[in-house]
Amino acid sequence: MDYLLEALGIGISFPGVRALGRVDFRLRRGEIHALMGQNGAGKSTLLKILSGVYRPYEGRVLLRGQETRASSPTEAQRAGISTVHQELNLIPTLSVAENLFLGIQPLRAMRQIDWKKIHKEAEKVLSRLNLKIDVSEQLNSYSVAVQQLVAIARALLFSADVLILDEPTSSLDKEEVSNLFSVMRGLKADGLGIVFVTHFLDQMYEISDRATVLRNGELVGEFEVAKLSRIDLITAMVGEEVSARRAEEKFERRRVAASEPTPLLEVREATRFGAVAPFDLSFNRGEVLGFAGLLGSGRSEAARLIFGVDGLDRGEVRMDGHVIKLSSPHDAIAAGMGFCPEDRKTEGIIGALSVRENIILALQANRGIFNRLSRAEQENIAERFISSLSIKTPNGEQAVRNLSGGNQQKVIIARWLASNLRLLILDEPTRGIDVAAKTEIQKLILTLADEGLAVLFISSELDEVTRCCQRVAVWRDRRKIGELSGDDARVENIMETIARGREESGGENI
Amino acid sequence: MKKFALNIIRSPYFWSLVFLAALFAFNLAFTERFGVVEVKDGRLYGNIIDILRRSVPTMLLGTGMTLVIATGGIDLSVGAIIAVAGAIAALLARGNFHFMIIVLPPLLAAAVAGCWNGFLVAKAGIQPFVATLILMVSGRGVAQLLCGGQIIKFSHPAFEYLSAGYVFGLPFGLYLSAGVLLSVWLLTRRTALGLFIESVGINPVASRHVGISASRIKLLVYVFSGICAGMAGLVLTTEIRGADANNVGLNLELDAVLATVLGGTSMTGGKFYLAGSVVGALIIQTLTTTILARGVARPATLVVKAFVVILISLIQSPSFRAQVLRMGKAGEARA
Numbered sequence: 065m066d067y068l069l070e071a072l073g074i075g076i077s078f079p080g081v082r083a084l085g086r087v088d089f090r091l092r093r094g095e096i097h098a099l100m101g102q103n104g105a106g107k108s109t110l111l112k113i114l115s116g117v118y119r120p121y122e123g124r125v126l127l128r129g130q131e132t133r134a135s136s137p138t139e140a141q142r143a144g145i146s147t148v149h150q151e152l153n154l155i156p157t158l159s160v161a162e163n164l165f166l167g168i169q170p171l172r173a174m175r176q177i178d179w180k181k182i183h184k185e186a187e188k189v190l191s192r193l194n195l196k197i198d199v200s201e202q203l204n205s206y207s208v209a210v211q212q213l214v215a216i217a218r219a220l221l222f223s224a225d226v227l228i229l230d231e232p233t234s235s236l237d238k239e240e241v242s243n244l245f246s247v248m249r250g251l252k253a254d255g256l257g258i259v260f261v262t263h264f265l266d267q268m269y270e271i272s273d274r275a276t277v278l279r280n281g282e283l284v285g286e287f288e289v290a291k292l293s294r295i296d297l298i299t300a301m302v303g304e305e306v307s308a309r310r311a312e313e314k315f316e317r318r319r320v321a322a323s324e325p326t327p328l329l330e331v332r333e334a335t336r337f338g339a340v341a342p343f344d345l346s347f348n349r350g351e352v353l354g355f356a357g358l359l360g361s362g363r364s365e366a367a368r369l370i371f372g373v374d375g376l377d378r379g380e381v382r383m384d385g386h387v388i389k390l391s392s393p394h395d396a397i398a399a400g401m402g403f404c405p406e407d408r409k410t411e412g413i414i415g416a417l418s419v420r421e422n423i424i425l426a427l428q429a430n431r432g433i434f435n436r437l438s439r440a441e442q443e444n445i446a447e448r449f450i451s452s453l454s455i456k457t458p459n460g461e462q463a464v465r466n467l468s469g470g471n472q473q474k475v476i477i478a479r480w481l482a483s484n485l486r487l488l489i490l491d492e493p494t495r496g497i498d499v500a501a502k503t504e505i506q507k508l509i510l511t512l513a514d515e516g517l518a519v520l521f522i523s524s525e526l527d528e529v530t531r532c533c534q535r536v537a538v539w540r541d542r543r544k545i546g547e548l549s550g551d552d553a554r555v556e557n558i559m560e561t562i563a564r565g566r567e568e569s570g571g572e573n574i
Numbered sequence: 575m576k577k578f579a580l581n582i583i584r585s586p587y588f589w590s591l592v593f594l595a596a597l598f599a600f601n602l603a604f605t606e607r608f609g610v611v612e613v614k615d616g617r618l619y620g621n622i623i624d625i626l627r628r629s630v631p632t633m634l635l636g637t638g639m640t641l642v643i644a645t646g647g648i649d650l651s652v653g654a655i656i657a658v659a660g661a662i663a664a665l666l667a668r669g670n671f672h673f674m675i676i677v678l679p680p681l682l683a684a685a686v687a688g689c690w691n692g693f694l695v696a697k698a699g700i701q702p703f704v705a706t707l708i709l710m711v712s713g714r715g716v717a718q719l720l721c722g723g724q725i726i727k728f729s730h731p732a733f734e735y736l737s738a739g740y741v742f743g744l745p746f747g748l749y750l751s752a753g754v755l756l757s758v759w760l761l762t763r764r765t766a767l768g769l770f771i772e773s774v775g776i777n778p779v780a781s782r783h784v785g786i787s788a789s790r791i792k793l794l795v796y797v798f799s800g801i802c803a804g805m806a807g808l809v810l811t812t813e814i815r816g817a818d819a820n821n822v823g824l825n826l827e828l829d830a831v832l833a834t835v836l837g838g839t840s841m842t843g844g845k846f847y848l849a850g851s852v853v854g855a856l857i858i859q860t861l862t863t864t865i866l867a868r869g870v871a872r873p874a875t876l877v878v879k880a881f882v883v884i885l886i887s888l889i890q891s892p893s894f895r896a897q898v899l900r901m902g903k904a905g906e907a908r909a
Contacts, residue, residue, distance in 0.1 A: 433770065
């Protein structure tokens, strides 16, 4: 069998991490091949190797049977491998035609740019994608969907054989997605090989012929999509050993707390257009509620709504039965919430401030500018949490950016524990931290719940969710599709729920 | 005491302090009568007193600018606010009103100007450079309109006390800037304001997540910078007993930025050092005085200033220091 693109035994290591190990990937002419995997599975690493960003790597990449060693994206593009990224590599303030021909502009005599030819060629290549627009208009005057097609057209100008589309549908609406898909089908008929990365399962099933699944930097397998059931796909992505691993860990599963007459916090019909479909939720004291779902399923967006980071378009949130105003995190904090965001570095820590200052910051913000905690009080609070959460730092005056990921996470948790906390929201609190610190943080969460705190725990790792939570809300395609509690909250059930989805949802983008 | 010394050595304006000391040492050795302080009619006179007195406007501006820069912003409009405040004060001073009636309206106008800057930056989300550039250009126009294109002269002894007055032998302006500095220090370090300003400057997103209202903090620092500029405007106007809308406070915004940066506050925002900004302002004025005392032509002073600034910036840059260190090691290895 002749392959258009064949990557054999690909591996690469970064300082301290084995990012990819012995991965094979084969792309045929005229096929759409999905690359699937969870966050951190190695999809982007593989794409970056194929498109010449990362070098050197182990293994070989064969393009049309010839070994290729592209050392830059430009070289890869010349060789025939073009990538269209999620963040488009186009210049918004140049015209469509200029964007298409930037760097490859045809010249007339005296090194003058042949504008006539550029405009004609631009229209021609866009018509191949069923796109009739004024190519002299500025690129950013068109929608993201059109810009995406322009990026694809630019790839075609390089006579691409291999087209890599990295999350092309994440910001498109339903109609734009189906238009993109018809373009993809057209290119497929022309004999191109298309690598398609998405986290929308329905879209993957709609358009792809084959799928290669990666997990933890390793190849799980190549599948024919027509013969691949959803549950098998999700198992391949999430891993089946999780259930086995779970049995080894000696975490005692906690009983479901007897539900109280009024929950601590109640969310009704909370909606944000384009981010989360309406959902209901309730939080109880002493209970850990989990959010499970794949990347982009809406779980983080829902958490941001509850904490007031993004405003509610519709719906309400009640604390102790009373509706609360939620126009900023400040309101949520005043009501007793705390939030450890997914991106610790850019949204959580204040890097240049000391551990002490980071810990007392939320409490101080709640007390206001003039009610300053004295230095002695600050040091007391900091010392208390440094020892009770065993935060590893030489002293409280260390800048928090110098701490390891796990310890930074503890500092953020300490920040909330120091204020009048009633509901703690943790978005991927254990991502990117080592195994020992992970277990420590999980234990900490359970202890806090035992002390009466309500906890919202969001994680991509299903075994972690099932281990720590009494109740699990399952998310897919930006909606809450189910809730499992007690003994039903098992990894298999969650995977099945995600796979089944909601009948009418059909993977639409809201 | 030992801890205090250690803190100074570790502070980001340590090298500026060293440079200032070196500048003084140079002058004491080579500039005639530099260190001499005379007493006439119970007032102190001399080069050093002169340097202190002349650096008052830069210190005032630098105090406000330090807080603005700490939030990751910049205020280019302070020079223009000086002109506006000066024009209003001069017009009122001609009317022979009470001191307070001359002083309060300009300060109020300066606060309104700062409020406008703060609104553009914090609420409208315009980049600070552009937002304050608007007033930098239009402010001087407003001042000229107020003055009717003329230099407005006045004579009002009570008002002139701002620059001509002496208290316990020292110029009144020194007490003014010391008072402002002290109250800002108290306001930022004895309340949580300083912490919030630094937090917003370092990471605005994370600050919002802990419940700090970044827009309120930003609004506040621009208003404050405006008021500081208003005060500097009053001092400068009384010095020449007139409002010169075209020239008063010209390019002073850049001196204020320079003083702040020499003082160790980073242009990217974050930790700020009020004492450092004072050192920066003193360096700028001492340098000017030194160059003039050495008989260098006035236009050349700017060139000399530029070299000194490059020098201090390089010494303070951690990456430059690391590079020099590496080159030194490479040299050793070769030898």
